[in-house]
Amino acid sequence: MRASPWIAPALLVALLWSLLPVYWFAKIAFLTPDEIARFPPPLWPQEPTLAAFFNIFGFDYTTAGGMLRRASGQANQIMRGLENSLIVSLVVTVVTLAIVVPLAYVFARLRFAHKEKLLFAILLAVALPPVSTLIPFYAMYVRLGLNGTLTGLIIVTLTITVPFVTWMLIGYFRNLPPVERLARIDGFSRLETFWRVMLPLGRSGIAVAAVIAFLFAWNEYTYALVLVNGTSANTLPTAISGFLFQHPEPSHLAASLLLTILPPALVAYFLQRHIGEMNLVDPIR
Numbered sequence: 001m002r003a004s005p006w007i008a009p010a011l012l013v014a015l016l017w018s019l020l021p022v023y024w025f026a027k028i029a030f031l032t033p034d035e036i037a038r039f040p041p042p043l044w045p046q047e048p049t050l051a052a053f054f055n056i057f058g059f060d061y062t063t064a065g066g067m068l069r070r071a072s073g074q075a076n077q078i079m080r081g082l083e084n085s086l087i088v089s090l091v092v093t094v095v096t097l098a099i100v101v102p103l104a105y106v107f108a109r110l111r112f113a114h115k116e117k118l119l120f121a122i123l124l125a126v127a128l129p130p131v132s133t134l135i136p137f138y139a140m141y142v143r144l145g146l147n148g149t150l151t152g153l154i155i156v157t158l159t160i161t162v163p164f165v166t167w168m169l170i171g172y173f174r175n176l177p178p179v180e181r182l183a184r185i186d187g188f189s190r191l192e193t194f195w196r197v198m199l200p201l202g203r204s205g206i207a208v209a210a211v212i213a214f215l216f217a218w219n220e221y222t223y224a225l226v227l228v229n230g231t232s233a234n235t236l237p238t239a240i241s242g243f244l245f246q247h248p249e250p251s252h253l254a255a256s257l258l259l260t261i262l263p264p265a266l267v268a269y270f271l272q273r274h275i276g277e278m279n280l281v282d283p284i285r
Helices: 009-031 035-038 051-056 075-107 116-129 130-144 150-174 182-183 190-201 201-219 222-227 236-245 248-269 272-277
Strands: none
Touching: 009 051, 035 130, 035 248, 051 075, 051 248, 075 116, 075 150, 075 182, 075 201, 075 236, 075 248, 116 150, 130 150, 130 222, 150 201, 150 222, 182 190, 190 201, 201 248, 222 236, 236 248
């Protein structure tokens, strides 16, 4: 079958769409203030500097030309936000996998009453936009004293990751070969079959589930803006939004945005082999 001539242009457009914002912020992060103020802006830094990256971590920086670049006033928020985002993302990823992997396996491989109704309940939870539950969560958190805490943010983020990753993994587990009966013949219990046979077979899907959960938790902004913004539980996305209310420092904002890209990019890079092996099917099939 001959490939469509539109594939290459479509891939090029998708590549430019994805990489152009990264290039633009990366360029601004390394520009000097004079180059940022220049019009038209340069396509690449003429005198690249790491000053912005030092500044957002609270350090002054003296350029090769002797210019002193002061530390960002948002540095403390950035550092605290980075720490909190890592804590929330790692905890959410671990808890999500602990809940979702056995849950998705049960939905995919076992038969029980009202299975289809429960599946559509999961789909409904996936379809609900976070903003639709924001006010009820806020009212409940105020009463329970969970607003402004990492515990509260972790719990509310799990309401996003658990349904979505469950729906994704159901299809993956359904597509695995039917080896349970053979394992039971060999003397394995149902739990041993799940632990010693199905988990190794499903490692690629579980790795992708970990990436998805981490990305959702790392990029969560809506709940964090209302529930923890301005507190000691502030996360990196909401900390970066503070740059919009200060004296404009485009290079600091750009450097902070690049910082938010780095951890998810590293996670996806080290698990890319498993992502390539992932084969999703319709969980309702």
